[in-house]
Structure formats: structure tokens, C-alpha cells
Amino acid sequence: MPDDIELQKQVNRGVQAKLLLENSLLTEAFASLETEYANALFLTKLEDQPAREKFYLAFNVVGKVRNHLTMMVQNGHVAATELKSLTADAERKKKFGIL
Numbered sequence: 001m002p003d004d005i006e007l008q009k010q011v012n013r014g015v016q017a018k019l020l021l022e023n024s025l026l027t028e029a030f031a032s033l034e035t036e037y038a039n040a041l042f043l044t045k046l047e048d049q050p051a052r053e054k055f056y057l058a059f060n061v062v063g064k065v066r067n068h069l070t071m072m073v074q075n076g077h078v079a080a081t082e083l084k085s086l087t088a089d090a091e092r093k094k095k096f097g098i099l
Helices: 004-022 024-043 049-095
Strands: none
Touching: 004 024, 004 049, 024 049
């Protein structure tokens, strides 16, 4: 089980990831890239398989980055819950003199 310092780092990273996902400039960039890559993918010629593969991979990477940030937010929430539980346990032990 991670210690409270590591949990706090995860909480902080989750907050930063949430701010990124809520950032209008980044959201616009993701949408723009997905549109650009999808259009480029559909405009490739049938015999141009390397270009199709390149645009397909690029399109999917944008989604993977967004999903990674979303997972960081979720991990931050879990870490915050664990940190709160550790703090409550420590306070209970201190209150009852169990150290």
C-alpha cells in the first residue's frame, strides 16, 4: 500500500490532469487533430496503405492521450479516498492512544 506522500502525489497529478482535460485550448487541439486525422484517413487512395496506417495510428494516439489523462484523474480520486482513510485511521488511533 502506498504511503501518504505517494498518495498525495497521485492526488496532485489527478488534479493537474483534470485541469488539462478541462482546458479549452487542449480540448480544441484534441478535437482538431481528431478531425484532421479522420479526414486525411478517409481521403487516402486505396493503394496508399502506409498513409492510411499512419493517419489511423495518429487518430488513435489522440484518444489514448485523452484516456491516459482520464485514468490519472480517476487514480487521483482513488488516492484521495485512500489518503482520507489513512488520516481518519491515524486520528482514531491517536484519540484512543493506540500508536
